[in-house]
Amino acid sequence: MSGRNLMETFCRSLLVFMTLLALNGCVQNTAPNEELLDFTLQKQNHHHQDYDNWQETPIQLISVTSLPGSGPFQNVTIIFTSSKSVDLHWLTDSEIPLEHLAPGVETFHKSSGEGLNDATVKLPRNHGLSTLKVNLIAKNTTFELQAVIDITGNSQHSERISSFTFFVPSSSEVGISSTGKTQFHVYVDTSQSTFKFAIITADLYSLVQRNSTSHIIEKSAYSFQPDVTSTALRLANRTHQENTYHADLIMDSIAVANNGGMLTMLSGCIGTGKLVKMLYIRRTLLLRTKPGMPPIPADTVAFITTDTPRNISLTQSSKTLIVIRCTAVGNPRPLISLAKEGGQVVTEKSNVTIFAAQYPFRTAAIFAFKSTPEPGEYTCIAKSGKGVSRRTYSIAHKQKS
Incomplete structure (x- = not known):
């Protein structure tokens, strides 16, 4: 091969090499079998x-129907398809579980062939909500779908949805x-x-x-x-x-x-x-960063900041629902509990509704008080393996100015 041809071959190879280096410089030193x-x-x-x-979303919302009915209840029905089994949660405007509307709330969920699902929530007519949220979590995946549904009005309405x-x-x-x-x-x-x-x-x-x-x-x-x-x-x-x-x-x-x-x-x-x-x-x-490496080191746990203020004020005339949201990541996936000062664990028998959604390496928990809670300090405790993390919230009466 002539010197000129050798030089042209070398230049072409160098150009290809530099192009690949420019495109992939961000991923150098990574194992070749890693996705x-x-x-x-x-x-x-x-x-x-x-x-x-x-990958497309494994959950598709097909239709939503609001049926006020002639009795004391309003029914909201969704039809959706899913390639995976799902966890389904009906939530209020503030993403609080509908158990706060108890007694009277009922939910129904059935599935049929080809991944078709039919889910209905039965609400007391005096629910006082303007919107309703439905949360669908595809099991064994990291996908979640949430729809915000308008439930005002007294007429029956059905809407077909073609999900994006x-x-x-x-x-x-x-x-x-x-x-x-x-x-x-x-x-x-x-x-x-x-x-x-x-x-x-x-x-x-x-x-x-x-x-x-x-x-x-x-x-x-x-x-x-x-x-x-x-x-x-x-x-x-x-x-x-x-x-x-x-x-x-x-x-x-x-x-x-x-x-x-x-x-x-x-x-x-x-x-x-x-x-x-x-x-x-x-x-x-x-x-x-490495094949087989867990995304979060073993036996670690930490809280993710939520929109819940660390200091919550109460007023005697306030009817606002008091909610504490706690989200934590860890390996293994953490368990979250709420304890009152002195170490007393808050349970559903103690004036609170508890809702928890679990994802890979992450747990999101909501503690919603059914009535005005006692003032004091409340601590979210997340445990994952040997790791423990705490986040404390203070609930106090608002002082008059």
Whole structure:
């Protein structure tokens, strides 16, 4: 081979090598057999991308019916399909279990062939709610679907829903580089639904040890909403093409590389019908740096910040429902309890309704008081293996000014 041909071959090989290095520099030092989603999806035009290996939501909401009826009850029925068995929860406006409307609340859930499900909640007519939420969690996956249903009005109404599709990585576990970097593409397709506007958000959770206590890093990225600057997590290359919404999700966190973590992606659509006002699809990805490595180190547990204030004020005339929300991550998945000062565990027999939803490496618990609680300190206790974490809330009477 001539010197010129050798030089041309060398240049072509170098060009290919540099191109691959530029595209995959974020994932170097990662085991080759680890599933790792890369940086190659950078094009602004996504019409011709191949999404055949991507995973769609395993739950699809088909229809919603509100039937006031002539008696003292109002029935709300949903029909949905699922490729997996599901945990189904009916919640109030504030995501409180409907047991607070007891006595009189009844729920029915049946399934038939081909993954078709029929679920009904029977509400007392004086329920006083404006909206109702239904939460569906696909078992053995990290998918969750929630619908916000308008239940005002006295006329019967049925609405057929064609759920939008949220395309996300097919695996529930995603490998990252040794420096904590990864990137992949997500998008929403609303073309086959009544939903014509979509949002995409993401939150990153990672355990960090400080003074022998586990803490959570929380970073947010938003797409088709106002941007939030974050060095650990951001959404880039956002495009809106007719009924599709695209974004590249970019993560850069050395804390995740050292400790593992979770990435939660959520897409929501605003309804245009009379019944379904919002529909959300949530997917949690488990982040690991090595094959076989758990996303969260064993025997660790930590709380994720919730919207519950640490100091809760009571007024004598207040009829506001007092709720304490506690969400914790851990390996194994934590169990959460609530204890009053002095160590007395709060149970459903002690003036509170308890609701817990369990996900891979995460538990979300709600403690809703049926009547005004006694003032004092209440502590959420999360236990996971040998790990224990606590978060204390203070309930006190509001002082008159």
